[in-house]
Amino acid sequence: MFSERLDPEHQRQGDHKEGFNIRNFVNGNAFEKLPPVFDEEKDFLEGFSRACHSTAMKVLEAFAIALEIPESEGGVEWFTKCHRYDAMSGEVLRFLKYPHGGEASYQEVIRAGAHSDYGSITLLFQKDVPGLEVQASREAWISAPLIDDSVLVNVGDQMQEWTGGLLKSTMHRVTFLPEHNHLDRYSIPFFVHPEDDTPLVPIPSKLVVGSSTDLTQDGKVLTAGQHLRRRLDATYSYAS
Numbered sequence: 001m002f003s004e005r006l007d008p009e010h011q012r013q014g015d016h017k018e019g020f021n022i023r024n025f026v027n028g029n030a031f032e033k034l035p036p037v038f039d040e041e042k043d044f045l046e047g048f049s050r051a052c053h054s055t056a057m058k059v060l061e062a063f064a065i066a067l068e069i070p071e072s073e074g075g076v077e078w079f080t081k082c083h084r085y086d087a088m089s090g091e092v093l094r095f096l097k098y099p100h101g102g103e104a105s106y107q108e109v110i111r112a113g114a115h116s117d118y119g120s121i122t123l124l125f126q127k128d129v130p131g132l133e134v135q136a137s138r139e140a141w142i143s144a145p146l147i148d149d150s151v152l153v154n155v156g157d158q159m160q161e162w163t164g165g166l167l168k169s170t171m172h173r174v175t176f177l178p179e180h181n182h183l184d185r186y187s188i189p190f191f192v193h194p195e196d197d198t199p200l201v202p203i204p205s206k207l208v209v210g211s212s213t214d215l216t217q218d219g220k221v222l223t224a225g226q227h228l229r230r231r232l233d234a235t236y237s238y239a240s
């Protein structure tokens, strides 16, 4: 609890939430030893993780089509070929619990600070208790309502930078309305990431103009793995 600070510039405390991350499975095994409560459901979890990945690949294929990436450059597979499930990447299935009663012990109404996700896209499953807000206009916060049997897709920073800002990463946060303070909120994001050694070079699309300066370091193109490490270091650092 409180260990992740998603909006380090504005938050006094870490987020009031608990979470567990599961990296992509390897040959039927979890990447890291799972606690018993998850290990008992290992097969289900692997199936779910792989289903999330396949769903995300359909979204990335649609992006490649929309960006009109030429066949000679990889076409529809431009993103998916550097998002293989079995390769090393930051891809993570996360189970989150926002415990009820936060108003008593926690001094901020915001449970997950304003941020954009770091990878290419995120699939987000929410259920029963709303709270997610997005900043589509980049100014006003609007609530992202619960819609049964649906999955919400957020664009992440790597996709924004890759597309020279054409696809914008979604600023979002989690707040609790007073009427929900007595409830626990659960959500499941699946963070989709390019393979660690993917260079974040501009996308071969005539619709993509320019690239972000943020994608180089000492004159070299950053890889997805380096880019992710830089972001994680900022998010998990503790202010005194």
Ligand SMILES: O=C(O)CCC(=O)C(=O)O
Pocket: 094, 096, 112, 117, 124, 126, 132, 172, 174, 186, 187, 188, 189
């Ligand atoms: O709990 C949610 O609905 C959002 C969680 C989130 O944005 C995150 O973990 O990055």
Ligand SMILES: [Fe+2]
Pocket: 115, 116, 117, 172
């Ligand atoms: Fe997020």
